[in-house]
Amino acid sequence: MIKKVLTVAGSDSSGGAGIQADLKTFQEFGTFGFSALTSIVTMNPDEGWSHLVTPIEPELVEKQLKTIFAGGALDGMKTGMLGTVGAIEITRQYIDKFDMKNVVIDPVMACKGTSELLQPENVAAMVKHLLPTATITTPNLVEAGILSEMGALTSIDQMKEAAKKILLLGPQSVVIKGGHRLPTENAVDLFYDGQTFTLLENKKLATDYNHGAGCTFAAAVTAGLAKGYTVAQAVQTAKEFVAAAIENGQKINPFLGHVWHGAYNQAEKRMTK
Ligand code: PXL
Numbered sequence: 001m002i003k004k005v006l007t008v009a010g011s012d013s014s015g016g017a018g019i020q021a022d023l024k025t026f027q028e029f030g031t032f033g034f035s036a037l038t039s040i041v042t043m044n045p046d047e048g049w050s051h052l053v054t055p056i057e058p059e060l061v062e063k064q065l066k067t068i069f070a071g072g073a074l075d076g077m078k079t080g081m082l083g084t085v086g087a088i089e090i091t092r093q094y095i096d097k098f099d100m101k102n103v104v105i106d107p108v109m110a111c112k113g114t115s116e117l118l119q120p121e122n123v124a125a126m127v128k129h130l131l132p133t134a135t136i137t138t139p140n141l142v143e144a145g146i147l148s149e150m151g152a153l154t155s156i157d158q159m160k161e162a163a164k165k166i167l168l169l170g171p172q173s174v175v176i177k178g179g180h181r182l183p184t185e186n187a188v189d190l191f192y193d194g195q196t197f198t199l200l201e202n203k204k205l206a207t208d209y210n211h212g213a214g215c216t217f218a219a220a221v222t223a224g225l226a227k228g229y230t231v232a233q234a235v236q237t238a239k240e241f242v243a244a245a246i247e248n249g250q251k252i253n254p255f256l257g258h259v260w261h262g263a264y265n266q267a268e269k270r271m272t273k
C-alpha cells in the first residue's frame with residue numbers, strides 16, 4: 001500500500017514553500033500527499049514583494065481534516081505555517097483521535113525576507129499543543145533561538161544547549177538547521193534524539209535560490225518516516241534531498257529563486273513525449 005502523508009500548512013502562492021513544497025516533495029518520495037490548508041500567503045510584486053498572510057477559518061480547516069482522515073490514520077504528517085489558534089487546536093484533536101505517529105512539527109514563524117514574526121499567539125499554541133506530539137521538530141537557527149529562549153545562536157555548542165532545551169518542550173527529537181546562517185565553514189545541522197548529538201555537514205552552496213528549503217526539508221523527513229526510515233535515516237536523506245534542491249535552485253521571478261524539488265530524482269527528465 002502506498003504511504004499516505006499529510007501537510008497542515010499554508011499555501012505559498014509563489015510555488016516554492018508551504019503546501020506547494022510539501023506536496024511536490026511527498027510525490028518525489030513516492031508517497032501519497034494530502035493537504036489541509038491553514039492560510040494563503042500572497043506577495044505583491046508592485047510593492048517590493050510584500051507578504052500578506054490570509055488565515056483560513058478553523059471550521060474550514062476541520063472540514064478538510066475530516067475529509068482527509070475519512071480512511072483512518074495516515075502514515076505520517078507535518079505541520080508548517082498555522083493560520084489560527086483554532087486550527088492548531090483542531091489539528092491536535094485529529095492527532096490524538098487517530099493516534100498519529102510520524103508527526104513532524106516544522107515551527108514556521110516567519111517567511112524568508114520578512115523578519116517579522118507571524119502571529120505570536122500561534123507560536124505559543126503550536127508549542128503547547130503540537131510540539132508534545134512531535135516525533136521530530138525542525139527549527140531553523142532563528143526559530144531554535146526563540147523556542148529555547150536563548151536568542152541568537154552563533155556556535156555549535158549553543159545549538160546543542162538549545163536542542164536540549166527544545167526537547168524539554170516535548171518532542172522526541174529535534175534537528176536544528178544551522179544551514180548557511182551559522183558562521184562555520186560548512187553548512188551544519190544538528191540532530192539530537194535526547195541521547196546523542198549528530199552533526200550533519202554539507203559544503204555551503206553558492207546560491208541565493210533557496211526559497212522553500214525549510215518546508216522541503218521537513219516534508220522530506222515526513223515522507224521518509226512514513227516509509228519506515230528511522231528518524232536519523234529520514235533526517236540524513238532529507239538533508240541530501242534538500243542539498244540537491246538548493247544546488248539546482250531556479251530563479252522563478254525577479255524577486256526570488258526557489259529550490260527545485262525535483263532535482264534529487266531529476267524529475268525534469270521524466271516526461272519525454
Ligand atoms: O518558508 C516559510 C513559509 C512557510 N509556509 C508558507 C510560506 C512561507 C514563506 O514564504 O509562504 C505558506
